[in-house]
Amino acid sequence: MHKDKKAAHAGINTAEIRAAATNVSDGAVTAGYKAERKEVIALLNGALATELVCILRYKRHYYTATGLQNSPIKAEFLLNAQEEQHHADLLAERIVQLNGHPDLNPATLTARSHAEYDDSKDIQAMIKANLIAERVAIESYRQMIEMLGDTDPTTRQMLIGIMAEEEEHADEMRDLLA
């Protein structure tokens, strides 16, 4: 008897789900979404600002690093700029899925970013600035993942994927330190 009751509770109520799904203007956000949507959007906008600043910093380093011996390092800067761009795209897309507005306003970008811009001329100073920025990014993603818990599994999974790439970036930059 108890077993049957349990099974009924564990099942999916299709009628209920279908009725709630008719709020079509909510797009991907459904009735059972457990996170504080506006707080998640604010967190994601902070991460987006950080990624945009990281793109600019890596691009600046890519264009200004000189010396034939530094070609592999330049290539790494360019690759990382492209990966940060991909992170920015993922974040902006997720913000829109959550019915938020991605903030790409350049006027407030550096104030909203967790990591800093850098225009060092010396290649080792560039590498060090990037390593610090990557460590800032890793830690801020870690905190966001902790804050989300299991309230928004899609956002959580995305942030874990991005954080893993920031860890790779940090490791690469450390390898390049003289």
Ligand SMILES: [Fe+2]
């Ligand atoms: Fe990134």
Ligand SMILES: [Fe+2]
């Ligand atoms: Fe990175």
